[in-house]
Amino acid sequence: MLRRAHGACNLLPAKNGEEPTIQFLLEMVDILTNYVKKTFDRSTKVLDFHHPHQLLEGMEGFNLELSDQPESLEQILVDCRDTLKYGVRTGHPRFFNQLSSGLDIIGLAGEWLTSTANTNMFTYEIAPVFVLMEQLTLKKMREMIGWPDGEGDGIFSPGGAISNMYSVMIARYKYFPEVKTKGMSAAPRLVLFTSEHSHYSIKKAGAALGFGTENVILLSTDERGRVIPADLEAKIIDAKQKGYVPLFVNATAGSTVYGAFDPINEIADICEKYNLWLHVDGAWGGGLLMSRKHRHKLNGVERANSVTWNPHKMMGVPLQCSAILVREKGILAGCNSMCAGYLFQPDKQYDVTYDTGDKAIQCGRHVDIFKFWLMWKAKGTIGFEQHIDKCLDLSQYLYNKIKNREGYEMVFDGVPQHTNVCFWYIPPSLRGMPAGEERREKLHRVAPKIKAMMMESGTTMVGYQPQGNKVNFFRMVVSNPAATQSDIDFLIDEIERMARDL
C-alpha cells in the first residue's frame, strides 16, 4: 500500500519517483481490473442509482468539490473507486440502453496505450504510427463500402454528429466552393433533405453551418421508418419550384430508433437525376458492411458521396470512434485547410502529404484510431462479422419471443432490419381498455415508470422514447458482445415483474 502521506508530487518526474509511480499505477490497475471482472458478472448491478442532489451533497468519503490543497494518493485511489461505484456499467451484459455498449478488452487495452502515448493526430511528425494506421484503416473501410480500390478520403472525428456535419460541409464546398471565403451569402438558398426518422445531428449541422433548420426538409417514411423515395423527389421538385436549391440528401443506414435502412439505390437514382450530394449516415448501421449476411441492407452505399460509420457503435470499439468517409479525394482538405505555418510546414524532411490534420475542422485531434486498429488485428474482419451476426440473431430472438406474447405490441410489423426491437409493454391493467386518448396517456407513462424502476433496482437498462404520434415505447438494441439469450429473457422477466402492478 502507498503511504498515507504520499502525494502526487512524489510521482514522476519527481526525483526517485519511479517506484511510487509504478506502485500507484499498479494499484489503479488493480481497481480497474476488479471493475472489469465485475462488469461481466451478472450478479453485479448495472448501476447504483443516486439522484444528482445526493451525489452533490457527497456520499460517504466521496466529495466532488475541488480544493486549493492536494489530496493524498490514497484518497485519489478511493475517489477512483467511488467514481466507478456510482457510475453505470456500460459493459454489463444487461446494459442495453445505448447504441454503444459493451467493454471490449482489446479496445480497452488499446485505449490505455493511446492515453499513455498521449499524442495528437495533426501531424505525422508527432503521431507517425497512428497517422498511418488511420490511413490504412480508412482505406479498408472504403473498400468495404465498395469504392474502387478503396480510393477516396476520410478522417476520424469526435462522433457521428461531427461526421455528419463534415458531410454537409463538403457537399456545400463541392457545389459552392466560394462559400468558404465569401460565406453563405454567396450561395442561393440551399436545402438539405433527410428522413423524419434520421438522427438529429443533420438538423444540428443545418443550424450550425448557417443553412437554418427550416432548410432541412424532413422526408416522410413508410411504416417501418424508411424514406419513401417518391416523397424525396416530390420535395425536391417542390423546393426547386420555390426557387430553392437542393444540395444534399442524407440516407440513413440504421436509424436511431427503428433501426431502419433507407433504400439507398432508389435515393441514389434521384440524387443522380437532380445532381445532389448523397450522404449515407451509417453511424449505427455501417457496421453491417462487415457481415456477408447483412450487408445487403446497405446496397447502393457505394453510390454515396460520403458515409458516416461509427465503429464505436455496432462494432464495440470504445468511445469515441467515428469515421467520415468521402469518395472524392482531396475535398476534405479543399474544404477545411487553412495551411497554418506553425504546424504544416512545407519544408519538413518527410513526405508532408502525411500531415493530414489540416483537413479537419479541429486542430488538435485525439487518437481514436489505435483501439480500432488493434481490435481489427485481434479479431480479424471475421471477428467483427461474427459479433454483428450474433447481435442480429439475438434481436431476432427477442422479436420472436415477444411478437405474439401477451402484453406486447410491436411498434412496427415484421422482423427488424437492425437490432432495434421497438415495442410497448401493456400492463395487465391496460389490456382490456379500449383504444383512445385515456389509454394512450396511460400507456405513455408506462415505459418511463418501468425504466425508473429498472434504474432504481439497477438490474438492467433499456431505452424508451415517443416517436411522431406514437406514445413512449421501449427501444431494445443489442450491440453488447456480452449479451446472451438469457439476458434477453431476463429483460423480459424484469419488465413483466416491474409492470405487474402498474
Next chain:
Amino acid sequence: MLRRAHGACNLLPAKNGEEPTIQFLLEMVDILTNYVKKTFDRSTKVLDFHHPHQLLEGMEGFNLELSDQPESLEQILVDCRDTLKYGVRTGHPRFFNQLSSGLDIIGLAGEWLTSTANTNMFTYEIAPVFVLMEQLTLKKMREMIGWPDGEGDGIFSPGGAISNMYSVMIARYKYFPEVKTKGMSAAPRLVLFTSEHSHYSIKKAGAALGFGTENVILLSTDERGRVIPADLEAKIIDAKQKGYVPLFVNATAGSTVYGAFDPINEIADICEKYNLWLHVDGAWGGGLLMSRKHRHKLNGVERANSVTWNPHKMMGVPLQCSAILVREKGILAGCNSMCAGYLFQPDKQYDVTYDTGDKAIQCGRHVDIFKFWLMWKAKGTIGFEQHIDKCLDLSQYLYNKIKNREGYEMVFDGVPQHTNVCFWYIPPSLRGMPAGEERREKLHRVAPKIKAMMMESGTTMVGYQPQGNKVNFFRMVVSNPAATQSDIDFLIDEIERMARDL
C-alpha cells in the same frame, strides 16, 4: 506468458475468460509502465524516426495491414510494443515540440479509468458522476475567470478549435437567433475580428459556419504580436461604413507562436462601445489564471462573453481537454438544442436539467473531464500554480541565456509574456553575411535543417515556422513538467552542435 495460440476470443465475455483477460491486461500494463519509465529517462531517445514509406513497408515483425483473420494475443502485445517504439515520446523531458507536452501520471491514471468506464457525456442517466464533475469543474473555472459566483455556462469540447467555433456560434445566436432556423440569409453581412497572430481556428470557424473567411477580418499587432486596439476600432468603423455588421471579436490570451496576450481590457472597452461579442481564446494562456503571479496577463478576461481554455495545454492534462466557458447561462442550449426524444426524455425520474448533452454540437461526447478533475484533486489549485510558475521561470531562463548569446537573434524584444521563446539561430557561416535576400533565404532553411537533424538523431524536438515576413525561426515552448534547466541547456547545445557545419 500468454500461450501463443490464445486469441482475443478467449477473453471476457468468453466462458472462463476472466483469468486470460486479467493476464492480458497485466501484460499490457507491463508494456505501458515500462514505456512510462523510459519516457522520463533522459538516456532514452525522444523518437526513433522513420519515413512513412519505411513504416508502410513494414518494420521487422510490425505490419500495419489489417486482415480477415485474427492475430494471437502474443502478436497483439508485440504490435503494442512496436506502436510505442516507433512513436514520439511526448512526455520526454526534451520534447518541446507542441503546446501540449508532458505525461502526467495522475492524468494518465484518470484516462485509464475513463476508458474502462467507457461511457458518454450526453445524459446524467449513463454518466452521473462525470456530468456532475463537469459542472463543478466548469464552475471553478468560471470563478477563476472572475464571473460573479462562477455563474454561467460551458462544456468540454474536443479541442480548442471546436471551443472557438462554439464561441462564434453563440455570438451569432445571441444577436441573430433566427439564423438557427432560417440560416445566414436571415442576417446581414456579419464580420468577425481576430488578430493576424491568432489561431487559425477562428478562420476555420468562419468558413464552416457560413460567414466566409473574407469576413474574418485580421487585426494588426504590435511588434510583440499583441492586437493594436486602435486598429480594431478603425476596422470596426470601416466595416460599418461598408454596410457590414460587426459581430464578434476574438482576443487571444497566449498566441500560438509568440505567446502574446492581447490587451483584453482595451478590447473590451471597444466591444462595449460597439456592442460586440468578446471572446477570449485562452486555449494556450488560460492556464495562467491559476497563477497569482501571472494571471494579470489576462486582466479584463472577466469582461469576456466567452472564453476558450484548454487544460490539455499549459496545465498538462492528457489530450483531449478543452473547455468553452460562457458568461450567459442557457445560451449554449438555446443555440444548439434539438430536443431529441430518444435521449432527452422529459419524463425521467431524475432532474433532467442534468442531461446536458443537447447543448453540444455533438451527440455522443467523450468523457474529457475525469482526468482533469482527478489531477485537480491530486495537485490542488496550488499544484497547477506551481507547475505554471515553474514553466514560465524556465522559459525566462532560456530567454536570459540566449538573448545576448553569440549566434542568436530574438524574433521580438523583451521578456516573453508566456513560455514562448522565439529565436533564430545563425550558423557560423551566416554570421558575417550582410542583411538581404540571400541571407534571408539561407536563414529560412536553417531551422528546418536543424529540426530534421534533431528528428533523425531523436535527441530533442522543438517547433519552427515562418510568421508574416519573418523567415523560419524556432518557437520554444515549455509546458512539460519534466523539463529542467539542464534540458534547456541540452537543447541549446544540440542546436549549436547540429548547426556547426550549416
